[in-house]
Amino acid sequence: MQAGATAVTASPRLPANTFTIAGALLFIVVAAVFTGQKDFELGAFWLIGIAFGVIVQRSRLCFAGAFRDLIMSGDGRLMRAIILGLAVTTLGFGMLMARFVPDPSFNVLPPGAHIQPVGFATIVGGVMFGIGMVLAGGCVSGTLWRMGEGYVNSWVAMVGILFGLWGASKSWNWWYDNDISKREATWLPTDLGLTASVLLTLGLLAVAYVAILWWEFRSPRLPEPKAKPAPPALTVREYLRNSWNVVFGGRGWTYTAGALALGVLSIVAYNLQSPLGVTGGLALWADNAARVANAGGLPLKGADLLAGCSSAAAGAEWLTIRTTTMTGVVLGAFTASVLSGEFKVRFSRNTARYPQLLIGGAAMGYASVLAVGCTIGAFFSSIPSLAVAGWIYAAGLAAGAFIGVQVIRRLP
Amino acid sequence: MQIDVRGEMCPYPAMKAKEALKKLSAGDRLELITDHAPALSTVPWEGAKLGFLSEIAGKAPGEWVITLEKANAPIDQKQILTAIAARAAELAPDEA
Numbered sequence: 001m002q003a004g005a006t007a008v009t010a011s012p013r014l015p016a017n018t019f020t021i022a023g024a025l026l027f028i029v030v031a032a033v034f035t036g037q038k039d040f041e042l043g044a045f046w047l048i049g050i051a052f053g054v055i056v057q058r059s060r061l062c063f064a065g066a067f068r069d070l071i072m073s074g075d076g077r078l079m080r081a082i083i084l085g086l087a088v089t090t091l092g093f094g095m096l097m098a099r100f101v102p103d104p105s106f107n108v109l110p111p112g113a114h115i116q117p118v119g120f121a122t123i124v125g126g127v128m129f130g131i132g133m134v135l136a137g138g139c140v141s142g143t144l145w146r147m148g149e150g151y152v153n154s155w156v157a158m159v160g161i162l163f164g165l166w167g168a169s170k171s172w173n174w175w176y177d178n179d180i181s182k183r184e185a186t187w188l189p190t191d192l193g194l195t196a197s198v199l200l201t202l203g204l205l206a207v208a209y210v211a212i213l214w215w216e217f218r219s220p221r222l223p224e225p226k227a228k229p230a231p232p233a234l235t236v237r238e239y240l241r242n243s244w245n246v247v248f249g250g251r252g253w254t255y256t257a258g259a260l261a262l263g264v265l266s267i268v269a270y271n272l273q274s275p276l277g278v279t280g281g282l283a284l285w286a287d288n289a290a291r292v293a294n295a296g297g298l299p300l301k302g303a304d305l306l307a308g309c310s311s312a313a314a315g316a317e318w319l320t321i322r323t324t325t326m327t328g329v330v331l332g333a334f335t336a337s338v339l340s341g342e343f344k345v346r347f348s349r350n351t352a353r354y355p356q357l358l359i360g361g362a363a364m365g366y367a368s369v370l371a372v373g374c375t376i377g378a379f380f381s382s383i384p385s386l387a388v389a390g391w392i393y394a395a396g397l398a399a400g401a402f403i404g405v406q407v408i409r410r411l412p
Numbered sequence: 413m414q415i416d417v418r419g420e421m422c423p424y425p426a427m428k429a430k431e432a433l434k435k436l437s438a439g440d441r442l443e444l445i446t447d448h449a450p451a452l453s454t455v456p457w458e459g460a461k462l463g464f465l466s467e468i469a470g471k472a473p474g475e476w477v478i479t480l481e482k483a484n485a486p487i488d489q490k491q492i493l494t495a496i497a498a499r500a501a502e503l504a505p506d507e508a
Contacts, residue, residue, distance in 0.1 A: 069422075
């Protein structure tokens with residue numbers, strides 16, 4: 001081992017099964033047409049979910065990892081990419097909200113924006129979600145796209161998430177009466193105006209970016225590998241093949257490319273109706289399943305007045321823009337991982353991991369109801385909505401991830 | 413010594429590698445089996461921090477064995493990190 005870092009044989013790549021690919025693509029199109037005929041936005045959000053899944057699978061954009069790696073190894077690459085994504089989304093949302101609410105000082109909130117109430121539940125939710133996502137090996141969106149990639153661990157975590165969501169809806173009324181109903185959904189532009197709020201948000205993001213860079217450079221960092229130059233394209237076919245490999249080649253996208261693409265997707269989604277969110281759909285299915293099994297699923301008090309990822313407004317529907325987004329993420333990630341030869345059914349040999357995944361998932365599910373969203377709905381869509389809640393939730397997530405890291409260091 | 417972390421995702425491959433390397437008896441080498449592509453850079457990186465050199469071999473489609481062995485001389489961290497990153501990029505399947 002003189003060279004220090006040698007590769008003996010390259011691993012054979014996984015065969016991309018033509019039938020699987022054709023089947024997945026056909027299903028995507030048929031489902032888009034079917035849901036789109038029922039309601040245009042259902043179909044649109046199904047395709048947005050697919051795009052979401054493709055983006056996060058190709059770039060391995062893991063929100064749990066962004067918080068965890070900062071604490072565990074001082075690696076800030078993921079978090080800095082997410083901050084860039086937040087900055088782009090903030091600009092886009094700012095323009096949309098200027099159109100929706102020309103004068104914010106009247107205390108009118110922009111429709112569809114993710115502006116959650118700021119209270120005790122935001123902090124408890126953030127910390128609990130932070131612990132849960134580290135234990136479960138991924139946040140809710142991370143669990144969804146790894147389910148699509150074939151990680152059995154993530155399917156187990158999802159069972160935990162659904163139980164957590166169900167448990168939270170059973171105790172929702174207590175939280176609503178004692179905390180959430182008394183708090184205000186604080187929107188920065190109400191006091192500061194829209195332009196100042198956008199500038200303040202961008203300024204805070206810039207400060208966070210530099211602070212993370214400073215933190216990152218305290219320890220030796222892994223340099224970004226340079227992409228191998230593509231073979232020369234002498235024909236149209238070769239040119240197209242090279243372009244295809246940029247998107248579905250084995251190396252994947254950079255974190256930054258993924259985060260920027262996700263930001264643009266969120267702007268598109270908000271322009272249609274509402275920013276990206278995944279837990280609302282899961283909560284709805286957990287509630288509906290509980291209702292079918294006669295195990296609760298009462299209508300959540302006051303939740304139809306809440307903005308963001310809440311299940312209540314939809315009633316007993318199974319198909320909403322949130323549920324099509326969430327199922328789209330799984331199928332998008334599945335399709336992208338099959339196309340890039342990365343799909344593989346994998347399960348942990350360490351059986352002690354499974355109860356940990358269930359507990360972590362349950363904590364996340366419960367917390368996402370309290371905070372009205374997960375790392376996507378209450379963070380990635382909330383900060384660009386110029387909501388104060390997004391920042392408080394992010395601080396809670398960081399604190400929770402810190403506790404979570406201490407816990408997993410002591411686990412087998 | 414051999415550990416099998418197949419099915420495990422970040423941070424466990426690197427975490428388990430670090431724990432095992434600390435317990436490794438002198439002269440022994442660690443073989444880690446993984447099916448998590450990000451581990452191709454994170455595991456050798458943890459190893460390099462503790463003075464270990466690494467070798468990666470393909471085992472099956474989407475599965476690798478990373479062998480870590482103590483270096484005889486102190487290693488140049490900067491150079492080894494660059495080599496690890498380049499190798500991880502190399503090992504990812506090039507064409508879809």
